[in-house]
Amino acid sequence: MFLFPKDEDLSKAWAKQVQRTRKDWEPTKYSVLCSEHFTRDSFDESALLRAQMGIATKRTLILKKGAIPTVFPRVGTSAVGQLSTSTSRPARSAFAMRERKRKVEELLAESVVESSSFASTEESMEMATDTDMAPEQERQSQDQACQTDWTPTATVSIKTQTGKQLTKTQSKDNATIDWLIVLHY
Incomplete structure (x- = not known):
């Protein structure tokens, strides 16, 4: 989930995109959008590669600076309702x-x-020696x-x-x- 940007111009651009499907909608300081509203080129490539390789990071997806959400299906199309409504992070599967x-x-x-x-053979072997024996017990x-x-x-x-x-x-x-x-x- 991505919070609306603090930059006023960018926040207005995000709101304008949301208003394509919700006419009188206005963002609050708690408004967020999920990754499904952004195209692949809106995300930092290095974060995407780490996610694909299975390297865990705090955030799997990181938006590029100035990214604007553009994926908003129009009301009345079959794509409406297919976007995820989940707000929680999916559990890691085994x-x-x-x-x-x-x-x-x-x-x-x-x-x-x-x-x-x-x-080396010296490092990989353990050898016992009889140096601790008394002289009369020395082996011949x-x-x-x-x-x-x-x-x-x-x-x-x-x-x-x-x-x-x-x-x-x-x-x-x-x-x-x-x-x-x-x-x-």
């Missing part, structure tokens, strides 16, 4: 929220797979560790505006690394 989450996950997966690099053997077919994964976590944590883990199916580590004591 489907729309799932779609936004799916889009975010899809975009994250694409960027993670493209930009992920393999962690050789320990070996071997792991094959290691599939690296990339994990990205984001925090939404509402504070919800989203985590996406992506593995590269075609990246297999074989490695062998030999420890001598």
